[in-house]
Amino acid sequence: MTTFNMRPIGFIHSPYTDTKQIPKGSGAKHEVEGVLEIEPEFESGLMDVEGFSHFYVIWVFHNRSDGYVDRVSPPTDDRPHGVFATRSPTRPNPIGLTVVELLGREGRKLRIKGLDMLDGTPVLDIKPYMSSLPPESLKLGWYAEAQARRDKK
């Protein structure tokens, strides 16, 4: 089987040292600030990142994923769903995706806001956040249904 070997381009400095500290589920606010420290060899690739307000961070659920589980019960619902319909860490590839705000850059240190990663999390890539889909065009499946059930209670 073909596989792909990925290496960290940097690491997260986060106040979170335990997954229990990370707000989860519907309406969880991720306002926490931290630093993404890029490896020295990749610093020159950062030219002009400071012009963008938001980035996608693609990272690894490091020491946090228990391997692939096909169906999971998310914190926002009491019913199981396929892992690909959730953001659960128990994915075939333990890849996380977070949108962060870029507050500033000092050399190869990016100050970012909106963290939901643990301290020491390896980062595989960052990409500028260029456009949004209109919220009214989104269908949110089980997530919207679970929200509606909670609202009725």
Place this chain on the structure above:
Amino acid sequence: MTTFNMRPIGFIHSPYTDTKQIPKGSGAKHEVEGVLEIEPEFESGLMDVEGFSHFYVIWVFHNRSDGYVDRVSPPTDDRPHGVFATRSPTRPNPIGLTVVELLGREGRKLRIKGLDMLDGTPVLDIKPYMSSLPPESLKLGWYAEAQARRDKK
């Protein structure tokens, strides 16, 4: 150095067989439809994906990336920028990220719209697209500046 080994969860069936066919740059519309065929072992993880209208697809620039180049000139600008301020394939890890619309599901085949990948592209993960940032909150750096220069011409 710690590295991470990733395996395909599926592959893209796309009408694009050459990168020259893929619309690039500012205002490029990605309206093309295709199929993401998930590997049989992961089919049960797809439960309930059909409730969501849009997904992030995390994929590999397969046979398409020439390795890491720290500064690149994107098709939308005549000036070079750091690769992390662009979506260029010449990243340390050849990871692509695309938002697609889910048109339908037949078993482990997901019909999707908005492709910008080549036929045969390996996919590492999909995640439901749950929320958008308000467009007025986005700063778009060199991209907005290049657009303004073009608009002046």
